[in-house]
Amino acid sequence: MLRSLEIRDVLIIDRLELALGPGLNVLTGETGAGKSILLDALGFVLGWRGRAELVRQGATQGEVTAVFDLPRRHAARVVLAEAGIEVEDELILRRVNASDGRKTAWVNDRRVSGEVLRDLSDHLVELHGQHDDRGLLNPRGHRALLDAFAGLNLAALRGAWVRQRETRSELAAAEESLARAAAEVDFLRHAVAELDRLNPEPGEDAALDARRRMMQGAGRIRDDVAKALTALSDDGAEGRMRDALRWLDGAADKAEGRLETAMSALNRALIELGEAQAGVEGALEALDFDPGELERTEERLFAIRALARKHGVPADDLGGFAEGLRARLSAIDGGAAGLARLQKAVTEAEADYAVEAKRITAERRAAALSLDAAMAAELAPLKMERAVFATEVAGGEPGPEGVDAVTFTVATNPGAPSGPLNRIASGGELSRFLLALKVCLTGDNPGLTLIFDEIDRGVGGATADAVGRRLQALAHGAQVLVVTHSPQVAAFGAHHWRVEKRVTGDQTLSTVTALPPSERVEEIARMLAGDTVTEAARAAARALLAG
Numbered sequence: 199m200l201r202s203l204e205i206r207d208v209l210i211i212d213r214l215e216l217a218l219g220p221g222l223n224v225l226t227g228e229t230g231a232g233k234s235i236l237l238d239a240l241g242f243v244l245g246w247r248g249r250a251e252l253v254r255q256g257a258t259q260g261e262v263t264a265v266f267d268l269p270r271r272h273a274a275r276v277v278l279a280e281a282g283i284e285v286e287d288e289l290i291l292r293r294v295n296a297s298d299g300r301k302t303a304w305v306n307d308r309r310v311s312g313e314v315l316r317d318l319s320d321h322l323v324e325l326h327g328q329h330d331d332r333g334l335l336n337p338r339g340h341r342a343l344l345d346a347f348a349g350l351n352l353a354a355l356r357g358a359w360v361r362q363r364e365t366r367s368e369l370a371a372a373e374e375s376l377a378r379a380a381a382e383v384d385f386l387r388h389a390v391a392e393l394d395r396l397n398p399e400p401g402e403d404a405a406l407d408a409r410r411r412m413m414q415g416a417g418r419i420r421d422d423v424a425k426a427l428t429a430l431s432d433d434g435a436e437g438r439m440r441d442a443l444r445w446l447d448g449a450a451d452k453a454e455g456r457l458e459t460a461m462s463a464l465n466r467a468l469i470e471l472g473e474a475q476a477g478v479e480g481a482l483e484a485l486d487f488d489p490g491e492l493e494r495t496e497e498r499l500f501a502i503r504a505l506a507r508k509h510g511v512p513a514d515d516l517g518g519f520a521e522g523l524r525a526r527l528s529a530i531d532g533g534a535a536g537l538a539r540l541q542k543a544v545t546e547a548e549a550d551y552a553v554e555a556k557r558i559t560a561e562r563r564a565a566a567l568s569l570d571a572a573m574a575a576e577l578a579p580l581k582m583e584r585a586v587f588a589t590e591v592a593g594g595e596p597g598p599e600g601v602d603a604v605t606f607t608v609a610t611n612p613g614a615p616s617g618p619l620n621r622i623a624s625g626g627e628l629s630r631f632l633l634a635l636k637v638c639l640t641g642d643n644p645g646l647t648l649i650f651d652e653i654d655r656g657v658g659g660a661t662a663d664a665v666g667r668r669l670q671a672l673a674h675g676a677q678v679l680v681v682t683h684s685p686q687v688a689a690f691g692a693h694h695w696r697v698e699k700r701v702t703g704d705q706t707l708s709t710v711t712a713l714p715p716s717e718r719v720e721e722i723a724r725m726l727a728g729d730t731v732t733e734a735a736r737a738a739a740r741a742l743l744a745g
Contacts, residue, residue: 199677200323200647201288202265205239207257208295210708216695217712222673224688225681225710226721227697232708233681236697237325237651240264243293244323245303245315252295260295266322266647274321283308289322291315325649326632335619335632341562341604344589347639348565352599355558358551359598365547369540376537379530386527389509393520398502403513406499413492416484423482430475439468551596558600562591566604569638576634579664581657582627585610587634606635629653630665637668640676647677654684662686685725689742694718718743 205214210232225233242252243262253260266289268274278285283305293303293315303310305318345352379386428434443464450457506513566589573587586609594603609616610627619631633653654665666687672678673692682688694713699706713721719739720731727735 199267200240200264200679201267202263203236203240203243204263205236206261207254208239208242208252208260208262209235209254210699210706211235211239212254212707214708214710216710218677218679219693220673220677221692222670222690223677223679223693223695224691225679225695225697226683226688226725228699229683231697231699232710233697234651235708236710237649237681240323240649241325242295243291243303243315244319245293245312246319251299253297258297261292263290263292265290272321274318277314277317277321278305281305281308281310281314283310289318291318321646323647323649325651326629326636326653337605337618340589340606341599341602343606343639344562344565344569344591344604345599347569348561350558350561350565352558355551355554355600356598358547358554359596362544362547362551365540365544369537369544372537372540376530379526383527383530386523386530390520390523390527393505393516393523396498396501396505396516398505398513398516400514400517403499403502403506406495406502410492410495410499413495420482423478427475427478427482430471430478436468436471436475439464439471443468555596555601559591559602562600562602562604565589566591572638573634576637576668577630579661580630580634580668581661581664582610582630582634584612585627585631586612586616587631588616629655630657633665633668633672637672640672647679648672650678650680652681652683654682654687658684658686666690683725685722685739685742688718688722688725689739689745694721696721715743 199220200218202218203214203216205211205216207213216236225236227233238252239262243264266274268285268287268289270287274289275285278289285306290306291303292305293301295301301312303312303315305314430436432440443461446457446461446464450461502513502516505516509516509519511519569589570587577583577585577587588607588609590605590607592603592605594601606619607616608619608631619628629650629652633650636648650669653669654662657665662684663686665684666689669678669680669687670690680687680691688694696711696713696717697708698711699708701707711717719736722739722742723731723735726738
């Protein structure tokens with residue numbers, strides 16, 4: 199609720215403090231007294247686009263401050279949270295217009311942009327009148343208004359839309375992945391067959407390389423090892439040592455023990471010589487290889503290394519790389535079945551969405567008929583019984599809110615073509631259409647301050663009385679501010695202010711005065727009688743105030 203509005207040095211207002219209350223607040227005054235300036239000032243602090251220059255002549259800057267009561271669950275708190283602004287139960291908006299045109303705004307002493315003000319204003323104030331392009335006249339909001347009127351729960355429809363979108367995304371990703379894989383299927387099959395034929399094992403590259411190097415070196419050392427074996431054999435050292443031992447053994451009996459040490463050493467040497475001979479024989483056997491084995495070893499080693507270079511992986515990782523290729527082939531081979539499952543999921547999700555969208559469309563069409571009937575009942579007392587209000591529910595782009603486009607249309611006379619509210623209705627008709635529509639949709643935006651700018655334009659008598667009664671009903675449990683020239687409408691106000699323009703010296707200033715009950719009689723009598731207020735006018739004013 200708008201609690202107060204303070205204006206300093208704006209147009210013809212030098213300083214003004216306006217304390218508003220709940221219920222119906224009415225502003226009255228002569229034409230040109232400055233009522234529209236109040237709305238301009240309020241629009242300025244809310245960030246609305248309006249007059250370029252608002253600074254009063256001779257002042258350095260103009261300033262407007264608006265204070266709102268903000269309940270705990272008010273929708274404006276979401277905007278404040280996104281802007282990083284903490285707020286308790288009071289919201290203070292302040293905006294300054296310097297004489298050089300610069301505009302600066304604050305929310306609870308936190309500097310903000312005009313965009314933040316406009317976002318907040320969507321949840322704080324709603325203006326209805328012939329220049330309204332933010333509220334009921336905006337076709338983009340008509341579907342949400344109809345849904346609120348019908349009390350529709352769109353949770354199931356939104357959930358179905360999300361599932362449809364997600365399954366479509368999964369299917370598209372799977373199709374793209376399968377297409378990429380299918381483009382290289384020939385390469386995959388060839389690579390897997392090549393790797394399967396070679397079947398490399400971890401560590402095999404190092405083992406083959408060592409075996410190859412050993413066989414390459416064997417040819418160079420084998421002759422020397424064979425010569426060493428010959429030198430150690432019976433034809434060499436072993437035979438000569440055995441001859442020496444035999445000769446010494448024949449002489450030992452006559453040597454009186456002098457040869458025993460030598461003979462023992464020779465026996466030990468023969469044992470060591472035998473071990474050396476066995477070792478050389480083993481080495482010679484190891485160096486004895488089939489030349490074809492070297493060729494086969496080199497061929498396999500080179501084949502493993504060529505595949506490793508071809509696929510850009512270490513030789514020891516070729517086995518794991520082959521497993522990866524086999525998995526990709528398996529995915530391609532099983533891709534058709536996977537796509538079929540995803541396609542089925544998409545079909546089911548689309549069917550679920552279509553069912554929900556169809557249900558919501560049916561509920562919207564039924565609600566549209568109810569809204570049209572409610573509007574017909576509201577328009578008749580407003581002297582617009584010949585006008586036809588119609589809620590059109592047509593096909594639109596599918597989305598989380600369904601497949602419907604909703605537009606409020608009117609035809610002001612029987613047989614006349616229908617069209618959008620703001621293009622068909624005149625100023626006075628438009629105001630009454632908007633009032634009737636707002637009465638029918640009451641409660642759709644709790645917490646808003648509703649402003650009606652000269653909603654009684656072009657009406658009087660019983661019609662003006664009907665307008666006043668509907669404004670009063672709309673203000674129950676809410677706050678409504680109406681600028682009016684109608685005494686019938688003004689009489690229904692819970693709070694009444696008179697706007698006056700005064701000339702002092704060479705200055706023209708606008709003032710706003712809160713009217714107590716006695717002065718309300720005089721103001722309404724003035725509205726009834728004009729410049730000369732008669733007792734009859736006062737009596738009529740009292741009758742209006744008495745209801």
